Amino acid sequence: MAHETDPVGDLTEAQAREELARLADLLDAANIAYHRDDAPKISDAEYDRLKRRNAEIEARFPALKRADSPSDTVGAAPAEGFAKVRHEIRMLSLSNVFEEEELVSFDQSVRRYLGLGADDPLAYTAEPKIDGLSLSLRYEKGALVQAATRGDGAVGENVTANARMIDDVPQRLNGAPEVIEVRGEVYMSHADFADLNARQTARGGKSFANPRNAAAGSLRQLDPEITRARPLRFFAYSWGALSEPLAETQSGAIKRLEALGFQTNPLTALCNGPDEMLAHYRRIEEQRATLGYDIDGVVYKVDDLEYQRRLGFRSTTPRWATAHKFPAELAWTRLEAIDIQVGRTGALSPVARLSPVTVGGVVVSNATLHNEDYIAGRDATGAPIRGGKDIRVGDWVQVYRAGDVIPKVADVDLDKRLEGAEPFDFPKTCPECGSDAIREAGDAVRRCSGGLVCPAQAVEKLKHFVSRAAFDIEGLGAKQVEQFYSDGWIKEPADIFTLAQRYGAGMQQLKNREGWGEKSAQKLFDAIDERRVIALERVIFSLGIRHVGEGVARLLARAYGSWDAFVAAVDAARDQGGEAWDGLIGIDGIGTVVATSLVSSFAQEAERASIDRLVRHLDIQEAERPRTEGSPVAGKTIVFTGTLERMTRAEAKAWAERLGAKVSGSVSARTDLLVAGPGAGSKESKARDLGVEILDEDGWFDLIEGA
Structure with missing residues (x-):
């Protein structure tokens, strides 16, 4: 079986055929989601990566190229609900370059095809690549007669009525050829996108992930009046069918379109060779965050239209143009402010407030x-990071985001630092309650010392308490916690279990609140009552004690079995010495840091009293102790990978832990056993390299049978 990480040169013919089939399915689904449904399932970067791998495999195994190859596909078939329009001249996509060397290769390939030498003049236009929806506008005798989306390149959707609602689309042209098909991009500005999402949220509608989705969804409405209410814009940059030429050059044709009344991009420039193209790319990239609309690269086109004609087309892309894509995970923007947020453990976390920019879709x-060290340009040891550059309000900063990773500020452009910008003074007191914010030796984070008197900590602890892995009370989420806290209804976890008693008589006070009715109020009280009986590990996790996550809570529950035994052990370990302390830190996975945090929390008078008040309302179930006696996997570290067919991964993990095993998510030298189902990938390869024992699912059941 081939894996995406396998070098193309290492694939067998059978693996290549299998991989091409898989890629065809993935890319077809991605095209439909992006072009037809306006609901992308993968990022542009992931799409580009899959398409490039497909092309590399086809180049290595040309005889295996499929009839439905993604290399020959543009967009997706039109959606039902719109009349179909067959484009007189196909609307094609563009090839992509990502590195400077690829741009040079593009120029060299154009020159070779035209028979030009390296020193012969060859001009290109360079313009921002708008991240929107392609639209074709056909005019006859100056009148707009038809508008169509790209669709699959050959057939698009008739959106004429909707296009007429766009202010940037002229209804009539003066001095135009008798037939002219103008092509360009429909988009939405950042400001209009934010306003649209605010209106959608206010009326309980679905908000859009990014301006491209919003623009595409707005243009492709069956009701043109919805399109009218959406602030769409249009940039013209190309043409299809013409009854007479517009000009002799690309740049001249763009000026002609502007003269006819179309909006064209003011950043379009004429460049002589790769050096000037790259310089203009960098100029546009620097302005990206201040443009007010999304772009995802720069498009280069051979300027001479006769050269374009000679160069012609590949199956889906022109030879005379390419798109130089920006790195999908990176963007530059302005740092408007630095805010300090206080978490449930009192940690002061700095958050960058940025001029909005699209990163990774x-x-x-x-x-x-x-933390404060990161802002100052140093790591926890005091060594410089980013070359020692600090971060200041007003700076031009590089933002990084990959997948679901929280965006972070990665770099600073000192050349654009504002005159008089001051180093950021990290607060020494809590912005929420005014208590001292203390940074202990060896800790990278400054923390509020206010504890329960700090409203930020109290609210965040309550949110954690009702989170999915803790009490998970249906109908009581973060929003409701904030509401009830601000009204004084809930100040600590125990208050949740007296809510009905205090405010539920006849449910009058709750059901009369906005968003609540008699049924929803009763459902909430019932859900609270259901959680009075709860597992020990959930209770331990719910307390929000620093360093005590789900895994640690599970270890503690299994080690002590009951709440009384757990509390007695923590109280006995308070002096951090003796048998109780040794027993606590002796639990596999529990070290001195966790133990100290536990002991300190239970020793604080106010926090302990709050915990005791909570426990009076609960029936805490004893934890199932690991059955280590006779277990063939007790004390072993196990990794599950691939698709398990007889049980879910979560069930397999729970079973292994009940037998005294430790389940890990990654393979290392400490791994004792890998259980691999169908589709196992790099983990299985690594396990083989390390000599780790590998079992299939049947082998796993044979091993633990009777245990």
Whole structure:
């Protein structure tokens, strides 16, 4: 079986055939989601990566190229609900370059095809690549007669009525050829996107992930009046069918379109060779965050239209143009402010407030700054990071985001630092309660010392208490916690279990609140009552004690079995010495840091009283102790990978832990056993390299049978 990480040169013919089939399915689904449904399932970067791998495999195994190859596909078939339009001249996509060397290779290939030498003049236009929806506008005798989306390149959707609602689309042209098909991009500005999402949220509608989705969804409405209410814009940059030429050059044709009344991009420039193209790419990249609309690269086109004609087309892309894509996970923008948020453990976390910019397909306006050392340009040891550059309000900063990773500020452009910008003074007191914010020796984070008197900590602890892995009370989420806290209904976890008693008589006070009715109020009280009986590990995790996550809570529950035994052990370990302390830190996975945090929390008078008040309302179930006697996997570290067919991964993990095993998510030299189902990938390869024992699912059941 081939894996995406396998070098193409290492694939067998059978693996290549299998991989091409898989890629065809993935890319077809991605095209439909992006072009037809306006609901992308993968990022542009992931799409580009899959398409490039497909092309590399086809180049290595040309005889295996499929009839439905993604290399020959443009867009997706039109959606039902719109009349179909067959394009007189196909609307094609563009090839991509990502590195400077690829841009040079593009120029060299154009020159070779035209028979030009390296020193012969060859001009290109360079323009921002708008991240929107392609639209074709056909005019006859100056009148707009038809508008169509790209669709699959050959057939698009008739959106004429909707296009007429766009202010940037002229209804009539003066001095135009008798037939002219103008092509360009429909988009939405950042400001209009934010306003649209605010209106959608206010009326309980679905918000859009980014301006491209919003623009595409707005243009492709069956009701043109919805399109009218959406603030769409249009940039013209090309043409299809013409009854007479517009000009002799690309740049001349763009000026002609502008003269006819179309909006064209003012950043379009004429460049002589790769050096000037690259310089203009960098100029546009620097302005990206201040443009007010999304772009994802720069498009280069041979300027001479006769050269374009000679160069012609490949199956889906022109030879005379290419798109130089920006790195999908990176963007530059302005740092507008640094805010300090206080978490449930009292940690003061700096957050960057940014001029909105789209990174990896998501509009980013906030990013983490980690801690005060990171802002100052040093790591926890005092060594410089980013070359020692600190971060200041007003700076031009590089934002990084990959997948679901929280955006972070990665770099600073000192050349654009504002005159008079001051180093950021990290607060020494809590911005929420005014208590001292203390940074202990060896800790990278400054923490509020206010504890329960700090409203930020109290609210965050309550949110944690009702989170999915803790009490998970249906109908009581973060929003409701904030509401009830601000009204004084809930100040600590125990208050949740007296809510019905205090405010539920006849449910009058709750059901009369906005968003609540008699049924929803009763459902909430019932859900609270259901959680009075709860597992020990959930209770331990719910307390929000620093360093005590789900895994640690599970270890503690299994080690002590009952709440009384757990509390007695923690109280006995308070002096951090003796048998109880040794027993606590002797639990596999529990060290001195966790033990100290536990002991300290239970020793604080106010916090302990709050815990005791909570426990009076609960029936805490004893934890199932690991059955280590006779277990063939007791004390072993096990990794599960691939698809398990007889049980879910979660069930397999729970079973292994009940037998005294430790389940890990990654393979290392400490791994004792890998259980590999179908589709196992790099973990299985690594396990083989390390000599780790590998079992299939049947072998796993044979091993633990009777245990």
